[in-house]
Amino acid sequence: MNGLVAKGIARPHLSGALDITVASGEIVGLIGPNGSGKTTLLRALAGLTAGDGSIHINGTPLAAMTSSQRARRIAFMPAGRRVDWPMRVDDIVALSGAGGDAVAGALGRVGMSAFASRRVDTLSTGERARALLARVLAGNADWLLLDEPTANLDPGHELDVLAVLRAEAARGAGVLASFHNLALAETHCDRCVLMADGRIVAEGVPAAVLTDANLVAVYGIVRDGAGWRRSAS
Ligand SMILES: Nc1ncnc2c1ncn2[C@@H]1O[C@H](COP(=O)(O)OP(=O)(O)OP(=O)(O)O)[C@@H](O)[C@H]1O
Numbered sequence: 164m165n166g167l168v169a170k171g172i173a174r175p176h177l178s179g180a181l182d183i184t185v186a187s188g189e190i191v192g193l194i195g196p197n198g199s200g201k202t203t204l205l206r207a208l209a210g211l212t213a214g215d216g217s218i219h220i221n222g223t224p225l226a227a228m229t230s231s232q233r234a235r236r237i238a239f240m241p242a243g244r245r246v247d248w249p250m251r252v253d254d255i256v257a258l259s260g261a262g263g264d265a266v267a268g269a270l271g272r273v274g275m276s277a278f279a280s281r282r283v284d285t286l287s288t289g290e291r292a293r294a295l296l297a298r299v300l301a302g303n304a305d306w307l308l309l310d311e312p313t314a315n316l317d318p319g320h321e322l323d324v325l326a327v328l329r330a331e332a333a334r335g336a337g338v339l340a341s342f343h344n345l346a347l348a349e350t351h352c353d354r355c356v357l358m359a360d361g362r363i364v365a366e367g368v369p370a371a372v373l374t375d376a377n378l379v380a381v382y383g384i385v386r387d388g389a390g391w392r393r394s395a396s
Pocket residue numbers: 175176195196197198199200201202203204242
C-alpha cells in the first residue's frame with residue numbers, strides 16, 4: 164500500500180495500538196492536548212523508538228531500511244529548539260547531508276538567508292526554529308514528521324511555514340505535523356488526527372474532527388466567535 168502506513172503502534176504512554184496513514188501529497192495535522200501522545204507517536208513513526216507494530220513506506224518495512232535509506236524517506240523535527248553545538252546556521256542545515264545550493268535554498272524558503280553565517284546559539288528561539296526547519300527541508304525527504312513546526316513563530320512566520328509545508332506536499336511529500344494552533348490546523352491541513360489520553364479519538368477532514376463535541380470532550384473548550392473559550396465544567 165502506498166504511503167507511510169503504521170499499524171498497531173504500541174509504545175509506553177500510548178493507549179492500545181494505534182493505526183495511522185499519511186499519503187504522499189497531503190498535510191495531516193496531529194492535534195490534541197498536552198500529554199495526549201503526539202510526540203510519542205511522531206517519534207515512533209520516525210523509527211526513533213522500538214515497540215510493537217509495523218511501519219511501511221510504500222510497502223517497504225521501515226525496519227528493513229538502512230539508516231541512510233530511512234533518512235532519505237523520513238525527516239523528523241523535534242519540538243525542542245535547543246541546539247547544543249555553537250555552529251554556523253548553514254553548517255547546521257548541511258548536517259542534513261545537503262550540498263551548498265540546497266542549504267542556501269532551504270534557508271531562503273524559511274526567510275533565514277541573512278542568518279546563514281550566524282552562530283546558531285545567537286539566534287532567537289523563532290529564528291532557531293526556522294533554521295531547524297530548513298535543515299529538514301534541505302534533506303528533501305519523502306515524509307516530513309514535524310513536532311510543532313509553528314511553535315515559537317510569530318503569526319506571519321506561522322503562515323509562511325504553512326505555505327512551505329503546502330509546497331512540500333505539492334512536490335509529493337507527505338507531511339504529518341503536530342499543532343496546538345487549531346485555527347492553523349483547521350485552515351491549512353487536508354486532514355486532522357485528534358489524540359487524547361494516548362489514543363486517536365477522531366480523524367478526517369478538519370471540519371469533521373474539530374467539531375463542537377470533540378472540542379468540549381478533548382480540550383474542554385467551545386468556539387467563541389473566531390476563537391475559543393473554556394467550556395463550563
Ligand atoms: N519518559 C517519560 N516518563 C514518564 N512519562 C512520560 C515520559 N515520556 C512521555 N511521558 C508521558 O507520556 C504522555 C505523552 O507525552 P507526549 O510527549 O507524547 O505528549 P504530547 O501530546 O506531545 O504533549 P505536548 O503537547 O505537551 O507536547 C505524557 O503524559 C507524558 O508525561
